[in-house]
Each structure stands twice: as structure tokens, then as C-alpha cells.
Amino acid sequence: MDLKTWLEAEKGRAAALAEHIGVTAARVSQWKKDGVPLAHMKVVRDFTNGAVSLEEMVPGEGRLKADAPSAQDRRSTAETLGSVNLDRINESRRRDGPSKE
Numbered sequence: 685m686d687l688k689t690w691l692e693a694e695k696g697r698a699a700a701l702a703e704h705i706g707v708t709a710a711r712v713s714q715w716k717k718d719g720v721p722l723a724h725m726k727v728v729r730d731f732t733n734g735a736v737s738l739e740e741m742v743p744g745e746g747r748l749k750a751d752a753p754s755a756q757d758r759r760s761t762a763e764t765l766g767s768v769n770l771d772r773i774n775e776s777r778r779r780d781g782p783s784k785e
Contacts, residue, residue, distance in 0.1 A: 686740045688716035690732055704731055719743025 691697045691712070702709040705724055715721075720728050720741035729738055 685735050685737075686716075687720060687728065687736050690736045691716060701728065701731055715741075717743075 698709045698712045702712045725741050
């Protein structure tokens with residue numbers, strides 16, 4: 685299921701997800717169109733108990749076409765991108781120290 689469908693299935697889901705992640709409900713609403721940022725994909729998947737899969741969080745209409753990459757390909761891509769992003773964050777923290785957020 686995609687994030688838009690999951691969010692619209694029950695009132696208050698966007699606000700609950702936003703609070704859980706620490707962003708605004710408006711930001712979560714924007715993800716319905718733009719896709720979920722890599723840094724939040726696994727948290728969103730876990731918060732939705734897997735109802736919203738990693739491959740469904742990758743933006744783009746191409747994922748809905750018959751000639752689009754398979755779900756397994758999209759899952760691998762999403763997981764790889766998430767790993768690359770985490771590797772970059774960890775590398776940056778080792779080099780620059782922890783974030784001051």
C-alpha cells in the first residue's frame with residue numbers, strides 16, 4: 685500500500701506519524717506526492733507495521749507501470765539507498781563528530 689492510501693484510511697494518521705518521527709504533519713503530507721526521504725523510510729515502514737512497504741515509498745509514477753522494475757528490484761534499491769545514506773551519515777559523524785541538532 686502506498687503512503688497516501690495508508691494516511692487517508694484513518695483520520696489522525698498523518699499527525700501521529702509526524703509526531704513519532706519529529707516532523708510536521710504538513711511534511712508528512714508532502715511525502716504523499718514526493719516520496720518518503722531515505723532517512724525516514726524504515727521508520728515509516730515500521731510505524732505502519734509494514735502496511736507501507738519500502739518500495740511503495742520510492743516516488744514516481746514509473747513504479748505503477750507494467751514495465752517498471754519488479755517489487756524485489758524496488759525493495760533492493762530502497763534498501764541499498766537507505767544503507768548508502770546511513771553509511772554517509774556515519775562517515776560524516778566519524779569525520780565531523782555528532783550532529784548538534
